[in-house]
Amino acid sequence: MKQHVVKSLQTAFESLKEQWGIDSIPDIEVEIPRDEKMGDFATPAAMKLARILKKPPGEIADEIVVTLHEQSSDIFESIDIAGPGFINFRFNNNFFRNQLKALLEGEKSMLQSDTGKGRKIQVEFVSANPTGPLHIGHGRGAAVGNALCNILDAAGYEVEREFYINDAGLQIKLLGQSVYARYQQLFGNDIEFPEDGYRGDYIDSVAESVKEKYGDTYAHQTFDECGDPVTEFACNMMLENIKKDLKDFGVIFDSWQSEKELHEKGMVRHALDTLRDKGLLYEEEGAHWFRSTEFGDDKDRVIKKKDGAFTYFASDISYHKNKLDRGFDEIIDIWGADHHGYIQRIRSVLEAFDLPRDKFRVILIQMVSLLRHGEPVPMSKRAGAFITLREVIDEVGPDITKFIFLTRKADSHLDFDIDVAKEQSSENPVFYVQYAFARISSIFRLAEEKGMKGAENLNYHDVDFSALQEDEDMSLIKKLLQYPVVFEGAATACEPHRITYYLQELAGVFHAYYYKHRVLSDDGRLTLARLSLCRGIKIILEHGLKLLGVSAPESM
RNA sequence: GCCCCCGUAGCUCAGCAGGAUAGAGCGGCAGAUUCCUAAUCUGUAGGCCACGUGUUCGAAUCGCGUCGGGGGCGCCA
Incomplete structure (x- = not known):
């Protein structure tokens, strides 16, 4: 249009x-x-x-x-x-009517854009450390990443959804030590709990599971002796929980990239060698540095510490090189807003590996303030006091949770009040949109009952769209034909919330229409035309909701 | 100290890479159902777009400065 x-x-x-x-x-x-x-x-x-x-x-x-x-x-x-x-x-109105007809006759073609032109794009999101359960902030990242991938996919990109597993390094070691300590306590061995260890209840369950599987095998061993298997067990168990939470939230990944594997396969070393060959590494004060200032970073960054250990940044270099080696034309990283300081250094890495500046994009997810009865709920992962994504899914449900996450720009703060999301369900915007869909479905059901076979799949060639004469008929058509424009905007700007807003508007126009005009009437010609219009709206609502990862119920 | 995000109606937030008279939901007030699902609809009140200053035909939007809120600045992850 x-x-x-x-x-x-x-x-x-x-x-x-x-x-x-x-x-x-x-x-x-x-x-x-x-x-x-x-x-x-x-x-x-x-x-x-x-x-x-x-x-x-x-x-x-x-x-x-x-x-x-x-x-x-x-x-x-x-x-x-x-x-x-x-x-x-x-x-003119005829043009609109013809466009509607075109949409109905060739559903797919009008809802598919070629913005992406088959380019390969990778979106990395969530990427939580497997040191504990996912919290609500991860949930927001998951919802946004998932919706964005759906949008990019529909926009013609070849999308890969990836979760990067930080299963190497100090935090994982701490997880292992924490579990080890709890495990020892199960046998009455009073072991000192690591100072910065993880104190959540889930650590106890992991320790229990270790005991279930291995009995007292490690009960008389030091952490140096049994740390590796215990840590690996804990890490795997955490990861399985994360996968399950995400699955129940409705977010599926194509690929899980392990940091540990990058080290084991020598990819970290290889990536650093490449940089060294380019003259971008140097040694100073016993440490190894990457010249990120060459690419606009504030200062150069350490990749290998004085004690010989690689920094997390070293893995990141290798990881992002790996992304390029896998042939992606564009790369999107979705991070928590607290990581914004990393943008420039990762950008430097990608430029060092010759990725053009505009092919890398970071989307920052702002914090979620969780409220209960209007009161903020304190969150601290280390202390183990926080509301998990699991709890929110169980209490509020995935559809509502996802929709609310997608009603805001990714980088603005979000207040998530569990009670509002749950109790005031009638005032929840997600129902407003879903209800429009259910209402339309109901119309089709009734039409079928009245003997109009195939009401939802008419031969639109025979429908006389010029029967649509009312102002509201036209407003509705116009609104629904705006969808491709909104959709394309959401794809190029990487902003899923635009779809959310649009769907609420479309539902609004439909609800007003529904109140004022009847779809099923004695006028057969008009009825057919309006059923066709309803079919169009239903297609768009379903398409939009699907992009957001929210279900479209036939009845409510 | 430096960097990033935010500041728009009572509340929660949109405003699409300057554009036309600033929008939505919730809440407030007043109404609507013999009729395809009232989880709906209609009307109404409510704003120096934090403040100042620049850029120009034109600024909520861009620059600079101030104030206020949040986050980040390690050879931590």
């Missing part, structure tokens, strides 16, 4: 270029005006050109509109100039 406007403008500019005496036209911007009364699409092109042509915007707009009118086009109701020089386009 937007393309029709853009094309008309392009053609007009082609013929005006000579007259204006310029070689190229700046990018054509076309937007949906905030107020429906202004038109269906608008362009501020004349105002942009004013500067280049050194003429008043109104005059330029005039020339453009005259040229547009000369191009015989039967899709516009009107093209006129408003405000400081906007050109407003209004399609």
Whole structure:
């Protein structure tokens, strides 16, 4: 739909270029005006050109509109100039009806975009340390990452969803030590609990499981003797829990990349060698450094410590090189907002490995403040006092939780009040959208009962769309045809919340429509046309909800 | 001290890489159901877009500064 406007403008500019005496036209911007009364699409092109042509915007707009009118086009109701020089386009109703018909006849094609053009893109998200259960912040990352992947996938990208497992390093060792200590306590051995150890209840269950599986095998061994198997056991158990939580949340990954494996396969060393060959590593004060300042970082970063151990950053270098080696054209990392300080150094790494700047993108997930009865719930992973994603899924449900996470921009703070999400269910926006879907489904059920076989899969070729005459008919059609525009915006900006907002708007227009007009009536011609319209809305609602990872119930 | 995010209606937040008279939900007030699901709809009140200053035809949006809230700044992960 937007393309029709853009094309008309392009053609007009082609013929005006000579007259204006310029070689190229700046990018054509076309937007949906905030107020429906202004038109269906608008362009501020004349105002942009004013500067280049050194003429008043109104005059330029005039020339453009005259040229547009000369191009015989039967899709516009009107093209006129408003405000400081906007050109407003209004399609005629027949065009809208035809577009609706096209959507119904070729569902898939209109809902598929080629923005991605088959490019390979990897999205890494959640990537929680397997040192404890997922908390609500991970849940937000999971919801956003999942929705984004769905969107990119529908936009024509070849998407891989990856979870990076930090199963090497100090934190994992601490996990092992914590479990070891609890395990010893099960046998009455009073072992000193590690100072920075993990104190959550889940550590006890892991220790119990170790005992169940291995009995007292390690009861008389020091951590040095049995640390490896205990740690590995604990890590695996944590990881299995994480996988299960994510699965129950409705988030599936294609790939799980282990940090430990990067070390074991020598990939860390290899990646560093590559950097060394490029002259980007140096030694100073007994440590090894990466020249990230070459790429705009504040300071160079240590990759190997004085004591000979690699830093976490070293694994990250290897990990991101590995991503490139796997042939991804674009890379998206979704991190907690507290990691924002890492963006520049990872960007430096990728540039060092020759990935163009604009092919790497970090999406930061802001913190979630969890509330109960309006009171903040304190969270501390080390102390083991926090609400897990599991608890929220069990208490609130995955659909509501995901939807709420997706009602905000990823990088703004989010208040998540469990009681509001759960108890005031009738005021929950997710139900508002789902209810629209259920209502439509109900209409189709009734139509079937009334003997209209295949009401939901009509032969649209035979439907007379010109029966749709009311203002509300048209508003609804227009709203639903905006979907591809919104969808494309969400994909290019990597902002799933735009879909969430749109779905609420579409549901709103439908609910108002439903209240005012009947779909099933004595007028057979009108009924068929409105059933078709309903089918269109149902398709869009279902498509949108699916992108968000939220179910679309046939009845509620 | 340096860096990042945020500051829009009573509350929670949108505002799409400057554009037209600033929006939604919730809450408030007043209404709507003989009719396809009232988890719905209609109307109404409510804003110096934190503050100041610059850039320009035009700023909630961009620059600089101030104030306020949150987070980050290790040879930790």
